[in-house]
Amino acid sequence: MAALRRFAFPAFAALMLLLPALPVPDFWITQSIYIGLYALVALGLVLLTGVAGLTSFGQAAFVGVGAYTAAFMTVKLAASPWLALVIGVGLAIAAALLLGAITLRMSGHYLPLATIAWGLALNYTMANMDWLGKYDGLLGVPTLSVFGQDLGTGRGLHVMVWLLALLAAWGCANLLDSRTGRAIRALKGGATMPEAMGISTFRAKLTVFVLAAVLAAVSGWLFAFFQRTVNPSPFSLGKGIEYLFMAVLGGVGHVWGAFLGAAVVKIVEDQLQVLLPRLIGTSGNFETIVFGVVLVVVLKYAPDGLWTFIVRRLPRADGRRDWDGASALDARDKPVHGEPLLDVDKARKEFGGLVAVNDVGFSIRAGDIVGLIGPNGAGKSTTFNLVTGVLSLTAGDVRWRGRSIAGMPSRDIARLGISRTFQHVKMIPDMTVLENVALGGHLRGRAGTVRAMLRIDRDEERRLFAEAERQLARIGMADRMHELAGNLALGPQRLMEIARALCTDPALLLLDEPAAGLRHKEKQALAAVLRQLRDGGMSLLLVEHDMEFVMGLTDRIVVMEFGTRLMEGTPAEVQASPAVRAAYLGTEH
Numbered sequence: 118m119a120a121l122r123r124f125a126f127p128a129f130a131a132l133m134l135l136l137p138a139l140p141v142p143d144f145w146i147t148q149s150i151y152i153g154l155y156a157l158v159a160l161g162l163v164l165l166t167g168v169a170g171l172t173s174f175g176q177a178a179f180v181g182v183g184a185y186t187a188a189f190m191t192v193k194l195a196a197s198p199w200l201a202l203v204i205g206v207g208l209a210i211a212a213a214l215l216l217g218a219i220t221l222r223m224s225g226h227y228l229p230l231a232t233i234a235w236g237l238a239l240n241y242t243m244a245n246m247d248w249l250g251k252y253d254g255l256l257g258v259p260t261l262s263v264f265g266q267d268l269g270t271g272r273g274l275h276v277m278v279w280l281l282a283l284l285a286a287w288g289c290a291n292l293l294d295s296r297t298g299r300a301i302r303a304l305k306g307g308a309t310m311p312e313a314m315g316i317s318t319f320r321a322k323l324t325v326f327v328l329a330a331v332l333a334a335v336s337g338w339l340f341a342f343f344q345r346t347v348n349p350s351p352f353s354l355g356k357g358i359e360y361l362f363m364a365v366l367g368g369v370g371h372v373w374g375a376f377l378g379a380a381v382v383k384i385v386e387d388q389l390q391v392l393l394p395r396l397i398g399t400s401g402n403f404e405t406i407v408f409g410v411v412l413v414v415v416l417k418y419a420p421d422g423l424w425t426f427i428v429r430r431l432p433r434a435d436g437r438r439d440w441d442g443a444s445a446l447d448a449r450d451k452p453v454h455g456e457p458l459l460d461v462d463k464a465r466k467e468f469g470g471l472v473a474v475n476d477v478g479f480s481i482r483a484g485d486i487v488g489l490i491g492p493n494g495a496g497k498s499t500t501f502n503l504v505t506g507v508l509s510l511t512a513g514d515v516r517w518r519g520r521s522i523a524g525m526p527s528r529d530i531a532r533l534g535i536s537r538t539f540q541h542v543k544m545i546p547d548m549t550v551l552e553n554v555a556l557g558g559h560l561r562g563r564a565g566t567v568r569a570m571l572r573i574d575r576d577e578e579r580r581l582f583a584e585a586e587r588q589l590a591r592i593g594m595a596d597r598m599h600e601l602a603g604n605l606a607l608g609p610q611r612l613m614e615i616a617r618a619l620c621t622d623p624a625l626l627l628l629d630e631p632a633a634g635l636r637h638k639e640k641q642a643l644a645a646v647l648r649q650l651r652d653g654g655m656s657l658l659l660v661e662h663d664m665e666f667v668m669g670l671t672d673r674i675v676v677m678e679f680g681t682r683l684m685e686g687t688p689a690e691v692q693a694s695p696a697v698r699a700a701y702l703g704t705e706h
């Protein structure tokens with residue numbers, strides 16, 4: 118059965134490339150060309166919407182950029198179609214960069230709205246410019262030739278269309294299984310965790326937005342030589358919505374969902390266009406209504422699309438493990454024992470009228486294990502967020518090895534050597550434990566999108582996975598690395614977060630309630646691991662409610678109450694303090 122998975126792609130690719138040589142009627146060759154063209158666009162949306170969680174209604178406009186560039190340059194300028202491909206893709210990249218730069222830093226509905234505006238504006242431009250032929254468009258586009266061989270608009274072009282579509286699918290599948298791909302897959306869970314792992318979420322979003330635009334432009338370029346004429350209607354906002362429908366219907370998270378969605382929509386649309394007018398007795402675009410109803414049903418009953426029904430029947434891929442002997446990732450120079458590391462100086466955070474952290478100060482030296490305790494709502498997690506750049510300071514300063522890091526984005530702070538876990542576990546449930554941990558190694562790798570798509574990043578990938586496995590082994594979870602993170606219980610999820618933080622090669626580790634959800638024995642094992650880390654030169658700051666755990670592990674404890682620092686001392690001093698008893702321990706004991 119595993120062989121089925123391995124050979125499915127080559128077999129499908131061979132079938133589609135050889136289809137024109139088989140006795141298949143011309144009608145189906147034409148249909149298949151449409152499916153390949155649509156799948157290219159839907160593929161971009163699978164990455165953009167399904168994987169990264171960003172919605173674009175404007176993909177048809179990017180198709181239009183590719184198509185109009187091809188038509189204009191070959192008809193009006195008699196230029197080479199290949200030059201038109203370069204220019205068309207270049208224009209799509211420029212438009213995507215511009216739109217992305219404006220909208221992708223903002224959360225919420227800015228991107229969908231901007232893509233609607235872009236779709237409308239471009240369609241309006243195409244329909245009203247004399248030099249683009251207004252509504253009639255540009256006629257007489259030549260056919261495409263390769264090495265002097267005219268591809269025509271049928272079987273020859275089919276090979277070209279499917280070659281590019283399959284190459285794109287291969288590249289996108291490779292991308293998803295890479296350092297950049299994991300960063301893109303992490304976007305759906307929000308920006309906080311990826312940024313804390315040193316990932317620029319803006320860059321990841323921009324990458325996927327530009328890639329989707331490029332795929333759409335290539336589809337448009339092919340479309341021009343297929344139709345041999347271009348006019349504004351196939352690039353309307355309505356078509357943009359249809360592309361989104363294909364991606365959603367097929368399977369928003371799967372590369373092959375794009376092909377399934379394109380095929381189902383194209384074939385059903387054609388059938389409905391014939392059938393519905395006959396049934397209703399009058400002509401019109403009634404298939405749109407049917408698609409609308411189908412979309413609602415799909416979103417309700419199969420939100421992950423039709424491809425999931427197929428993928429469920431396929432055997433699960435065996436956990437790959439091919440990194441034996443991979444060289445270690447570069448590690449940072451560790452601070453010497455006792456070196457001042459973190460200096461929190463009168464840190465203050467106000468939320469409206471609430472002072473969550475009130476001029477709090479404490480320091481950590483290399484090799485310290487410091488506890489941060491206090492009743493619920495005392496401001497411990499907010500202090501963590503101030504140190505790691507997740508929240509900005511209202512006043513005060515945070516210094517790292519003598520240098521102020523106030524106002525720095527959390528990804529830059531992570532690069533300096535501060536890593537963390539979260540009070541509420543932040544992970545990507547549909548990635549394996551190993552992949553989640555490898556996110557921590559992101560900032561220690563370099564391979565980008567192109568290397569990933571061409572699969573020439575494997576050496577670095579092996580090094581990243583070897584490191585992720587090493588960190589999982591450290592916390593006793595190596596045997597669970599191929600499980601889906603979402604299937605873990607809360608305790609192991611917290612341990613996984615520690616392994617992920619360790620993968621960043623930190624000098625200071627901030628752990629937010631690491632023992633919550635662990636059984637007694639697991640807590641003891643965790644305490645032993647944390648001591649081992651300290652002995653290896655790591656410094657630790659931990660928020661924890663389990664007093665036995667904190668008292669047995671830490672060198673010093675900072676106690677907070679109502680946002681202020683109540684006291685700081687050794688575990689014995691803290692336990693003996695009447696003020697702490699009254700404020701905190703007293704309520705517990």
Ligand SMILES: Nc1ncnc2c1ncn2[C@@H]1O[C@H](COP(=O)(O)OP(=O)(O)OP(=O)(O)O)[C@@H](O)[C@H]1O
Nearest residue numbers: 468471473491492493494495496497498499500540
């Ligand atoms: N983003 C926010 N907006 C408004 N108020 C907030 C925000 N984050 C935290 N607070 C408030 O700040 C105070 C401190 O919260 P914080 O989560 O830091 O406490 P904590 O000591 O970590 O408590 P717990 O142990 O319950 O997590 C609380 O009153 C909380 O309601």
